[in-house]
Amino acid sequence: MALTAHPAHKIQKGRYDDVPHEEKARLFEEVKADPRYEDYLYGCYECGICVAACPSARFYDFSPRRVAQATAREDVEQIYEQMNDDIWECSQCFSCLRCPRGNNPGGIITIMREVAINNGMATAKEALEGYTRIIYKIMGTGTQVSPDMLQPDAFPDWGPQVKEVSDQLELWRRMLPPETLHTTSTGWAIEPKTIMELYVIWHATGALDMIKDVDSNLHMILEEMMEDRLEDADYDTSPVTSNGH
Amino acid sequence: MPIPVEEILSKKAKFERDPERAPEDFHDELFKLEEEGEWIIQRVPDDAIEVPTKYGRPKKVPRQPTWHHKSCGQCGHIPGYSTSIFWVIRKLGLDYIDPKDQTSCTAWNYYASATSNAAAQAAVAMRNFAAAYETGYFPIIHCGTSYGHYKEVREELLGHADLRKQVREVLGRLGKPMVMPEEIVHYSEWFHAMRHEIKAQQVVDMSNIAVTVHPACHYHKLVEGDAIYDPDMYQGQRTSIVSGIAETLGAEVRNYSTWFDCCGFGFRHILVQRDFTRSFATLRKIQVMKEEADPDVVLTHDTGCVTTLDKSQFAAKAHGVTASLPVMSEAQFAALAMGAHPYKVCQLHWHSADYKPLLEKMGIDWESAWAEFQEDMKKLERGEQEFLTWEDVDA
Numbered sequence: 001m002a003l004t005a006h007p008a009h010k011i012q013k014g015r016y017d018d019v020p021h022e023e024k025a026r027l028f029e030e031v032k033a034d035p036r037y038e039d040y041l042y043g044c045y046e047c048g049i050c051v052a053a054c055p056s057a058r059f060y061d062f063s064p065r066r067v068a069q070a071t072a073r074e075d076v077e078q079i080y081e082q083m084n085d086d087i088w089e090c091s092q093c094f095s096c097l098r099c100p101r102g103n104n105p106g107g108i109i110t111i112m113r114e115v116a117i118n119n120g121m122a123t124a125k126e127a128l129e130g131y132t133r134i135i136y137k138i139m140g141t142g143t144q145v146s147p148d149m150l151q152p153d154a155f156p157d158w159g160p161q162v163k164e165v166s167d168q169l170e171l172w173r174r175m176l177p178p179e180t181l182h183t184t185s186t187g188w189a190i191e192p193k194t195i196m197e198l199y200v201i202w203h204a205t206g207a208l209d210m211i212k213d214v215d216s217n218l219h220m221i222l223e224e225m226m227e228d229r230l231e232d233a234d235y236d237t238s239p240v241t242s243n244g245h
Numbered sequence: 246m247p248i249p250v251e252e253i254l255s256k257k258a259k260f261e262r263d264p265e266r267a268p269e270d271f272h273d274e275l276f277k278l279e280e281e282g283e284w285i286i287q288r289v290p291d292d293a294i295e296v297p298t299k300y301g302r303p304k305k306v307p308r309q310p311t312w313h314h315k316s317c318g319q320c321g322h323i324p325g326y327s328t329s330i331f332w333v334i335r336k337l338g339l340d341y342i343d344p345k346d347q348t349s350c351t352a353w354n355y356y357a358s359a360t361s362n363a364a365a366q367a368a369v370a371m372r373n374f375a376a377a378y379e380t381g382y383f384p385i386i387h388c389g390t391s392y393g394h395y396k397e398v399r400e401e402l403l404g405h406a407d408l409r410k411q412v413r414e415v416l417g418r419l420g421k422p423m424v425m426p427e428e429i430v431h432y433s434e435w436f437h438a439m440r441h442e443i444k445a446q447q448v449v450d451m452s453n454i455a456v457t458v459h460p461a462c463h464y465h466k467l468v469e470g471d472a473i474y475d476p477d478m479y480q481g482q483r484t485s486i487v488s489g490i491a492e493t494l495g496a497e498v499r500n501y502s503t504w505f506d507c508c509g510f511g512f513r514h515i516l517v518q519r520d521f522t523r524s525f526a527t528l529r530k531i532q533v534m535k536e537e538a539d540p541d542v543v544l545t546h547d548t549g550c551v552t553t554l555d556k557s558q559f560a561a562k563a564h565g566v567t568a569s570l571p572v573m574s575e576a577q578f579a580a581l582a583m584g585a586h587p588y589k590v591c592q593l594h595w596h597s598a599d600y601k602p603l604l605e606k607m608g609i610d611w612e613s614a615w616a617e618f619q620e621d622m623k624k625l626e627r628g629e630q631e632f633l634t635w636e637d638v639d640a
Contacts, residue, residue: 035405036363055507055525091514091521092356093462093507094393097469113359128358130517135360142348144317147324157519159559161597174625175618175633176324176592178331180315180343182632187320191345197372197419198348204415207365214360240364240414 016080024080027115031071031079034111040104044068050096050105062089064096064105071108079112087112088127120213132218135211139222142198143187147173196233199226203237260480267300268470274403275425283409284423287378289430294438299465299474299484306430306438307385310340312377313432316388317349318548325573325592326551327387329580330432332590335635336583337442346376350386352394353549357513363401367408368415370398375421385432389547392431393463396471399429429471431464433486433546436575437473440493448584449607451496456578457540457570458487458498459530459554461547462507487546487575494582499538503529509557510549519557526557527566535568542603543572558598571600587611588618589638 016024031037050064051057057064067086070078087109096105116124128135138144152163165172173182180188202208203226212219230237279286289305298304311334319326334341351369355361377384386392402409402425413423436443465472465484475485478492488498509525511518531554534540545551555572562569577591587593587609593600594615604611621637624630 034363035408036401039400039404053505055509055511055529056521058529059521059524088513091507091509091511093510094466095462095505095507097466110356110359114362117359124359127513128360131358131513134354134516135358138349138351138354139360143321144349144351144353145321146317147321150322155556157523157560158556159597161559165595171622171625172595173324174631175589175622176328177589177633177635177638178328178343179632180345181320181324181327187317187349188315188347189345190348194346194348194376197421198369200418201365201368201372201415204418205362205365205368205411207361210362211360236418240411 014081016077016084019080021076024076027083027119028074028076028079030115030118031108031111034114036107037111040107040111041068041071042102044072044103045101047100050099050103053095053098054091055093055095056089056091060089062086064090064109067108067112068099068103068105083112083116083121084123087116088123114210117210117214125214128214132215135215135218136222139198139202139208140225141186142190142195146183146185146187148184192229196230196235199230200235200237202226204240206239258480260482262300262481264300270302271399271403271470272427275427278403278409283413284425285378287374287383287424287426289427290383296434296438296473297475299470299472302470304428304430304434304471304473306428306434307383308339308435308439309334310342310382311385311435312342312344312380312382314347314350314373314377314384314386314388314391315343316391316548317353318552319387319574323548323551323555323574323592323595325577325590325595326548329574329576329585329591330387332580332585332635332638333436333439333443333576333583336446336585337439340382342380342382344376344380346379347373350388350391350394352390353512355394356390357516363408364411364415366394367398367402367412370395371402371412371416371423371425372419372421374424374426375416375419377426378422378424383430384426385430385435387432387548389431389433389461390463390549392429393467395429396468399425400468431486431546433464433575434473436546436579437486437489440490440579443490443579443583444493447494447582449582449609451491451494451578451582451607454496454542454603454606455499455538455540456491456496456542456544457501457534457538458491458504459508459543459545459550460484460486460504461545461550464547487544490575490579491544494579496578499540501534501537503533506530508545508550508553510553512549515549515553522553523557523560526553527561527568530554531558531561531570532566532568535570540570541606542578542600543570544575544578545572546575555597569598571598571603572596573600581607581609586617586638587614589621589633594618 056062094106293305295303478485509522
């Protein structure tokens with residue numbers, strides 16, 4: 001019974017059979033090539049302390065222990081399945097750092113997500129559906145969330161108070177004593193030069209290009225916007241010569 | 246066999262942290278790299294207070310002058326959070342900068358979508374650190390996730406010369422120096438270190454207020470050695486952040502069993518998978534706090550935690566969950582204790598869960614306060630002034 005229930009056996013009959021083993025191995029090699037990987041994985045006692053602390057494990061079929069186990073065993077079939085079905089459930093709270101072995105399953109998942117994005121995996125695209133505006137905000141304006149995102153149709157589950165904020169937004173923002181907080185489209189007032197410096201970072205480190213395969217429209221919008229603003233500035237936006245990935 | 250509760254408690258009372266689990270003090274490598282010309286270390290100003298950390302290393306927290314690395318979610322959705330931090334600093338007569346040369350740490354997006362990489366994240370952090378250094382003021386980080394992520398970035402930069410090389414190249418193009426602060430300091434550490442000075446200016450009695458504390462994951466779980474642990478609080482087994490100032494201000498800090506649990510924020514979940522966030526926040530935090538501790542208010546010290554614990558309560562009513570608790574940062578709580586206006590400073594009208602019974606219990610007349618806020622707002626509507634100012638707040 002235990003043998004027939006082995007994950008590898010299950011996966012052989014699973015929905016990722018059509019993906020060549022070599023492709024799965026290639027993706028895992030990308031995960032392992034991340035300089036942080038060796039700091040995040042030291043083997044797994046299989047004690048489950050990470051699972052006991054994990055919020056996502058309480059509500060999803062998700063387990064940081066399985067991620068640590070699969071990576072420690074270099075089980076590329078299971079890792080591929082996790083990169084499709086599991087990693088986006090992680091809360092990235094890092095409660096799993098309670099690991100007595102010193103593992104960082106949350107950190108391994110961060111790397112797996114990056115590889116999923118870099119390779120334009122379909123499940124990564126699905127995970128980011130509805131998330132476009134956030135990426136636009138953070139890459140384009142320099143703050144992650146803004147006051148004008150508090151719209152009742154976007155947050156109906158937050159109650160009627162969201163509508164009140166939305167209705168009064170411009171006035172309520174002016175009722176804030178700090179001079180930097182009178183904004184509505186960004187969290188605070190940011191210098192134009194500061195934004196341009198952020199754009200240089202996105203270009204030079206390859207972060208902007210990461211979204212090309214997962215959301216080509218957003219990539220195009222951001223690239224054009226950044227090029228317009230950087231046009232008259234004399235910054236070198238070419239990729240940095242030494243890239244860690 | 247019954248659980249030997251007394252025996253366990255007696256063991257915990259004599260708790261001593263295993264020194265073998267203590268991480269090496271990162272400062273040795275930090276200063277070695279400075280000697281080798283790799284970066285500049287921005288020293289904590291002389292006007293500082295030492296606090297104990299998890300493994301006993303003393304950490305210097307600057308009183309002043311401070312440069313405030315603001316939080317996207319605090320400024321955007323709970324602006325009374327940031328305003329209260331600044332108000333308390335001003336009230337204590339200390340020097341600070343609220344900069345415009347600051348971007349988000351961008352870590353909320355990174356933990357949510359992974360549409361970034363280690364080099365970009367480190368470059369964002371070091372650009373902001375350089376901006377602080379250029380002013381001569383020491384950075385104080387408002388967001389728990391920014392704080393946690395910047396500690397991660399520091400670890401990565403310390404351990405990976407290639408990453409340092411990439412970031413140095415990017416910063417060179419921006420004309421900025423490579424600077425790492427001597428300590429990465431969260432604003433709640435400043436409030437902890439300053440709690441006795443804050444207490445000295447307390448005007449609202451908090452002795453009949455019961456609180457529960459939610460310590461933020463990215464504060465005490467990510468790079469744990471930097472977090473404040475006071476041997477005199479929780480026998481040094483749990484971070485004393487937030488609990489320390491709440492107790493100093495006279496409030497009763499009540500315990501509950503799920504204190505270690507995350508709030509349910511989840512980064513991507515709070516935005517695009519909120520069923521998880523609502524369920525976790527309600528079932529594992531708010532309901533448990535209510536049943537086990539019945540507090541008057543939940544205090545926490547991070548953007549995502551305040552948002553999640555506050556905003557998740559409304560939808561739970563549809564499922565018959567009647568537990569409802571006001572949620573705020575300890576900065577807002579401390580400001581209220583020092584006599585801050587609940588609307589002009591603490592901006593509690595941006596919060597969702599009902600905070601009015603709490604204010605009544607504190608002896609704060611929220612109806613009059615709201616009327617004052619409305620009066621000031623009318624001045625703006627009439628065009629008599631453009632913004633509410635610090636002078637208006639303390640008038």
